[in-house]
Amino acid sequence: MASATKQGAAMLRGFVRKTRFDTGLGAELPPAYRKFWKEWKEQQPAAVHYVPKEGMFERKEETGEVHPVQNVPLPLKSVDEENYGLWGGEAIIQGFTKKKLMSHRVPRFWVPTLKRSVVRSEILDEFFSVTVTERTIRLIFEYRGLDHYLLMSPACDLRSVLALKIKRRILQDIVKGIPAWQINPEKQKELMKEYRKYLDQYTAEEIDWYGLTWMEAINKRRNEINAENPTVPHKIIFRQKLIEQLREAGIKEVTGEMEDTKDTSWLKRLNPFAKKEF
Amino acid sequence: MLKTLIFSKSISSKFTQLLNVNNAALQQVRTTFVLKRLYPVELHKKNEKPRKLRGKHYNYVMVEDSNTKKQPDVEVVLKQFVSGIGRKGEVVKLRPNYAYNHLLLTGLADYVTPENVEKYKPKLGEDNEEENHSSQFAQRTVNMLQNRVFAIVMNKEQPWVVEPWHIRASLRKCGYYIKSDSSIELPNEKITGPDMMKQNKEFYVTVTINGLEKARVKCRIHHWSTDPSDRLPYVYEHWLQSAEPIIPEDTPRAE
Numbered sequence: 001m002a003s004a005t006k007q008g009a010a011m012l013r014g015f016v017r018k019t020r021f022d023t024g025l026g027a028e029l030p031p032a033y034r035k036f037w038k039e040w041k042e043q044q045p046a047a048v049h050y051v052p053k054e055g056m057f058e059r060k061e062e063t064g065e066v067h068p069v070q071n072v073p074l075p076l077k078s079v080d081e082e083n084y085g086l087w088g089g090e091a092i093i094q095g096f097t098k099k100k101l102m103s104h105r106v107p108r109f110w111v112p113t114l115k116r117s118v119v120r121s122e123i124l125d126e127f128f129s130v131t132v133t134e135r136t137i138r139l140i141f142e143y144r145g146l147d148h149y150l151l152m153s154p155a156c157d158l159r160s161v162l163a164l165k166i167k168r169r170i171l172q173d174i175v176k177g178i179p180a181w182q183i184n185p186e187k188q189k190e191l192m193k194e195y196r197k198y199l200d201q202y203t204a205e206e207i208d209w210y211g212l213t214w215m216e217a218i219n220k221r222r223n224e225i226n227a228e229n230p231t232v233p234h235k236i237i238f239r240q241k242l243i244e245q246l247r248e249a250g251i252k253e254v255t256g257e258m259e260d261t262k263d264t265s266w267l268k269r270l271n272p273f274a275k276k277e278f
Numbered sequence: 279m280l281k282t283l284i285f286s287k288s289i290s291s292k293f294t295q296l297l298n299v300n301n302a303a304l305q306q307v308r309t310t311f312v313l314k315r316l317y318p319v320e321l322h323k324k325n326e327k328p329r330k331l332r333g334k335h336y337n338y339v340m341v342e343d344s345n346t347k348k349q350p351d352v353e354v355v356l357k358q359f360v361s362g363i364g365r366k367g368e369v370v371k372l373r374p375n376y377a378y379n380h381l382l383l384t385g386l387a388d389y390v391t392p393e394n395v396e397k398y399k400p401k402l403g404e405d406n407e408e409e410n411h412s413s414q415f416a417q418r419t420v421n422m423l424q425n426r427v428f429a430i431v432m433n434k435e436q437p438w439v440v441e442p443w444h445i446r447a448s449l450r451k452c453g454y455y456i457k458s459d460s461s462i463e464l465p466n467e468k469i470t471g472p473d474m475m476k477q478n479k480e481f482y483v484t485v486t487i488n489g490l491e492k493a494r495v496k497c498r499i500h501h502w503s504t505d506p507s508d509r510l511p512y513v514y515e516h517w518l519q520s521a522e523p524i525i526p527e528d529t530p531r532a533e
Contacts, residue, residue, distance in 0.1 A: 049313055051341065072319040072328045074338070090310050095336040098316055105337055110311050113345050118383055127383075134345060135310050137378055141352050144389035194393075 025218050028225065033209040033217050040155035040164070048089045048135075049110075050074050083161040085131035086119065087112055088139050091159065119146045123170050123191060125180040130162065151198045161213060168211030174199055175207060310345065313338040352377050354387040355394050361417035367398040412488035423485060423493040427517035428452060432471055434503040434510075440469040445483055445497065461486040467525050469499070477501050478516065479524045499524070 010016060020026045021034060052071045059066050076091035090112040096105035117132045122145060143149035150158065150167040158164060173179060174195050181188040202210065212220065246254040316337035322328045351371045356364050360381070364370045369390055372381070381387035388394045411417065430448045432438055442459035449456055456462060463484040469476070480498045487493060498521055503509050513519075 048310060051312060051314070067321060068324075070319075070321055070328070072331075074313060074315075075331070093313065093338070095313070095338040097339075098337050108338075110313065110338075112310055117379075120383060133310065134349070137374065138349070141374065141378070141389070144391055 020214070025221055028221050029217055030205065030209060030221075032203070032206040033212065035206060036155065036210050036212070037214075043154060043156040044073065045154075045156040045159070046089060047071075047073065049076070049091075049093055081131075082159060085114065085160060086136045086158075086163050087114070087131075087133050087160060088136035089153075089157045089159060090133050090135055121146050121166065121170065123147050123173050123178055123180065123195060124166075128166070147195065151195070155211075164211035168207075171198070171202065171207045171210060175204070310343075311340060312342040312344070314341045315339075349374050353390045354381055355390050355398055356381070356387050357398055358386060359411055360386050360414070361411070362414060364414045365400075365411070367395070367400050369395060412490040416487050416491045419487055420491050420493040423454065423495050426452070426496070427480070428495060428497045429500045429516075430497045431500050431502045434472050434501040434508060436472070438471050440464065440471075440499075445485075445495075448497070449485075449495075456485065461489070465525055469524060471499065472501055474501065476524055477510070478513075478521055480521045481524045 021029060021037075050071075050073065053069045055069055057066050058069050074093055074095075077094050079092055082091065092112070093110040095108060095110070097108045098105040112133045112135075114131045114133060116129060117137065118127050118129050119132065119136075119140065120127050139153075140146050140149050143152055146166075147170055150163060150170060155164055155167075158167065174192075178188050178191050178195075181191060199207075209217065209220075243254055315335055316339050317334045319331065319335055320329055352374045353369055353371050354377050355369050356366055358366050363372070363381070370387075377387065382389070388398065428445075428448050430440065430444055431451075432440070432444070438444075442462040442464060445462050445464070446456045446459060463486070465481055465483070469481060476499045478498055478500065480496055483495050483497055485493045485495050498516075501510060
């Protein structure tokens with residue numbers, strides 16, 4: 001039976017839909033990027049907009065029945081605006097409100113309260129003016145600084161591309177030894193001591209691929225492939241083949257003697273200032 | 279020496295408090311709207327995907343909107359003396375927005391970690407003489423005294439000479455209590471009255487706070503009579519109007 005299907009024995013565990021990592025250049029992406037993608041898109045983010053139930057089982061008070069506890073998270077909307085700010089894991093929720101049992105449900109969007117504020121990265125020694133929420137500022141306090149907050153939070157909790165970009169820059173700067181503080185070597189050493197522990201979670205390759213969006217990763221891989229085996233125009237390949245064949249045939253002009261011969265182009269011989277010969 | 283001793287004691291007590299507190303980073307921070315499903319999702323099988331959500335699963339009920347709640351105070355450690363807040367190395371509790379915008383972003387304070395508390399703790403040999411602050415609130419008092427005009431109410435009939443206790447009484451009427459007359463320094467020239475040429479003219483006295491900070495207080499003479507018919511007419515917001523100095527060289531300082 002299994003041999004009759006197109007997928008062969010793989011079909012035994014049911015039909016497996018192809019993912020973006022199975023086709024095209026996506027299949028060429030390294031496991032380092034796959035790991036980051038998993039952390040960003042597949043890992044379950046922390047509960048921000050709902051209170052998860054604790055424990056394994058719960059008992060219904062009326063009947064005394066025991067049921068397992070299953071937390072199904074509320075679906076979050078992704079909008080482009082969140083990629084240009086630090087919302088601290090908050091997102092837009094689309095749903096309905098229903099005031100009474102028999103009344104109609106009314107559509108409702110719950111949107112985080114945003115404000116523009118400044119955040120400071122100590123490692124980059126930079127201030128960023130970004131849209132944030134109260135929760136972001138609170139988290140920065142709890143983690144004692146933006147750098148610690150970004151480095152300790154997984155990508156699924158940061159959500160926004162901007163946060164991942166800053167995190168990527170911070171990680172790369174730690175690898176380089178914090179070049180922003182080169183003027184003050186004492187401070188540089190202090191910061192290195194404080195932040196070196198975060199490098200244990202990543203290999204050099206993982207940092208290289210961290211914080212890239214899908215298209216950036218694809219373009220990076222494409223550039224790598226192009227650099228490894230560059231496409232040479234056919235005319236160059238054919239010319240080299242021809243020279244090779246001529247050399248094998250033993251023709252003098254090909255074996256380096258060509259360089260000694262005079263340029264035979266008639267343009268070079270043309271001298272408008274020469275005396276007329278006739 | 280005594281001052282520094284008391285200071286270091288308060289720091290150490292706060293330091294031990296800090297060590298006892300659990301790591302706040304591990305606690306869940308929820309400062310946003312929290313929702314709940316009106317109809318909970320039906321249970322799914324063990325080790326399987328959750329059921330497909332239906333329309334009714336998108337009916338939500340607001341559990342809590344923590345944006346409308348008052349956020350608790352936060353702690354920061356000061357990197358230097360901040361007037362009205364505290365001294366260097368002190369761990370102070372403040373409103374979160376003020377602490378973030380005015381102290382952390384400006385670099386006056388840092389986040390509270392055991393390393394930072396140790397780092398900004400003033401050394402034993404280091405004396406804060408160059409700072410010259412008796413307390414963190416002294417500068418605030420100086421500013422409040424210097425930004426006001428005090429009316430020195432004097433008798434219109436009986437002869438008088440302005441003495442420190444006159445100043446003390448007038449400041450007390452405005453809510454500023456000076457403990458002793460010795461901390462009030464009058465101008466060298468004696469101011470006598472009653473003299474209607476000196477009505478609503480100003481002079482400066484120097485008030486010393488905690489024996490260290492000096493405030494230059496602007497005072498104006500006002501003549502007052504016990505007989506209501508003899509009293510001077512009421513001037514609306516007289517402190518906003520400019521006045522001439524009693525002592526000619528006592529011109530207002532350019533600040």
